[in-house]
Amino acid sequence: MSIVTPFLITRPAGKADNLLASLDEQGIAYSYQPLITTQQVALKARDISLLQQAELIIFVSVSAVNALQQQLSPEQLTGHLLAVGSTTSALLQRWSGREVIVPQDQRSEGLLALPQLQQVAGKQVVVVRGNSGRELIKQQLLARGASVKYVQSYNRLPLPLDGGQLWQLWQQQLVRCIVVTSNEILQQLFALMPAAGQAWLLQRHWLLVSPRMQEQALALGIRAEQISLADNANDQALLQQIIRLKKDMV
Structure with missing residues (x-):
């Protein structure tokens, strides 16, 4: 007999540890299934320069x-x-031993609103990221007169998973709410599923982390009333929203 796990957590491996530990402390049942993994990319001499x-x-x-x-x-x-989010900022601060500038609104839009990024004409800016991603930061800073280059330090790769098997397992576990922290993971979930599995996904509740993700979810056919938004993608914001949703499920 399967254990009932109302919440499905899909954060990538290595990014979910703190959230899962907090859920354990709260006695909240969950299933954990990462859908993508990351792979380090070797820096070129140009990148280091x-x-x-x-x-x-x-x-x-x-x-x-x-x-x-x-x-x-x-x-x-x-x-x-500079870092987009508080978790990234904390890690960067520990490694560098220096101050890291982080916006309160932990999205690209919040970063671009920082006072430090308003007068950047002629400045050399590097954005460290994975393969692909939003172009908003680069576009906006170029428009403000900065020179902007990317350094790709890692690749995001989909894990080889059997969507049909996962769907059957999640049905048995009576998953009611799926926690997703990026558009890439959201799209991967639907791409993995057979048609009947996609129909099942559309009946779940979703915990997402930004209005942009909500737009993507609506485009996939998820109804607005089935979507809850955390304040941002950090562990504490996700935990608070999961606790609220758990109360609603009782």
């Missing part, structure tokens, strides 16, 4: 920091350090 010359260095994720710190010493980075 860009990082050393940059006046502003922006990290978009924990994986961007993790992959970089395996290959560089923090002393090689002399520019101001």
